Amino acid sequence: MDNHSFEEKRIATAECLGIEPNQIPRHVAVIMDGNGRWATERGLKRFQGHEQGAKIVESLATHCVNCGIEYLVLYSFSMQNWKRPKEEVDFLMYLYAAYLEGIRPSLMDKNVQFAHLGRREPLPQEVLDALDKTVRVTSVNDGMTLGFALNYGSRTEIIDAVRTLAQDAKDGKIDPQAIDEQAIGDHLYTAGWPDVDLVVRTSGEMRISNYLLWQISYAEFYVTDVHWPDFSLEEMNKALLSYASRQRRFGDTKAKK
Ligand code: IPE
Ligand code: IPE
Ligand code: MG
Numbered sequence: 001m002d003n004h005s006f007e008e009k010r011i012a013t014a015e016c017l018g019i020e021p022n023q024i025p026r027h028v029a030v031i032m033d034g035n036g037r038w039a040t041e042r043g044l045k046r047f048q049g050h051e052q053g054a055k056i057v058e059s060l061a062t063h064c065v066n067c068g069i070e071y072l073v074l075y076s077f078s079m080q081n082w083k084r085p086k087e088e089v090d091f092l093m094y095l096y097a098a099y100l101e102g103i104r105p106s107l108m109d110k111n112v113q114f115a116h117l118g119r120r121e122p123l124p125q126e127v128l129d130a131l132d133k134t135v136r137v138t139s140v141n142d143g144m145t146l147g148f149a150l151n152y153g154s155r156t157e158i159i160d161a162v163r164t165l166a167q168d169a170k171d172g173k174i175d176p177q178a179i180d181e182q183a184i185g186d187h188l189y190t191a192g193w194p195d196v197d198l199v200v201r202t203s204g205e206m207r208i209s210n211y212l213l214w215q216i217s218y219a220e221f222y223v224t225d226v227h228w229p230d231f232s233l234e235e236m237n238k239a240l241l242s243y244a245s246r247q248r249r250f251g252d253t254k255a256k257k
Contacts, residue, residue, distance in 0.1 A: 009068030023244035025197035034203025034227030052229035079153035100130035111143030118152035161187035
């Protein structure tokens with residue numbers, strides 16, 4: 001899909017929302033938090049919250065496709081989430097593998113490219129197979145990129161990039177003085193993508209939890225108290241409207257157009 005097609009979608013969405021097309025973010029990163037609290041508040045088990053949370057992902061991704069968003073990254077499992085009870089981790093791994101199998105036809109239908117952000121080890125083989133197959137099958141698509149940050153840790157991502165660059169310098173492939181923002185960005189999972197414009201966190205916590213630290217350098221934040229399983233398209237539109245109201249200055253005295 002060329003830039004024109006994204007732009008056409010942004011023009012239509014902007015008109016619906018009463019904003020300008022350039023006020024729609026290109027890259028949105030979501031911290032899908034609050035599945036556990038959603039379940040507990042209803043007297044349900046935590047895993048039921050995860051199940052419900054998974055159910056809303058598809059409609060949200062489709063909404064983002066329709067809005068002309070180019071990159072949507074969903075924080076699905078952090079490297080720190082391995083600390084959780086084994087039953088919960090096992091359930092989540094089962095859920096991701098099954099979910100990826102199920103979502104593939106819809107990704108093809110919506111022309112979505114799929115990407116995995118995170119280390120492979122120690123993800124179970126079924127999850128790796130499901131991730132790899134989804135990446136492979138959707139690689140023919142050229143619409144929105146949907147990234148799953150799964151077994152993801154931002155500091156680890158940066159460490160891996162620095163190690164590769166250090167090795168390249170040692171091997172004489174790169175001059176240390178040539179290591180710049182571009183060189184580091186090119187070694188992250190998001191190589192070649194624009195920086196994150198908007199971070200959305202559900203369930204009210206005002207923290208970043210080791211998510212895309214490099215990529216969010218100048219991102220706008222939107223935090224809502226709504227728990228992830230209740231995050232509807234209307235809630236997403238609220239996030240987009242809030243983003244549109246921001247003046248992004250990037251250190252300048254006035255907003256960048
Ligand atoms: C987010 O919901 C899902 C994952 C981290 C996998 P939580 O499970 O963190 O829900 P809370 O924060 O306990 O409510
Ligand atoms: C962040 O949520 C990770 C995901 C949404 C997958 P957490 O629930 O793990 O974050 P903390 O522990 O509240 O910082
Ligand atoms: Mg949480």
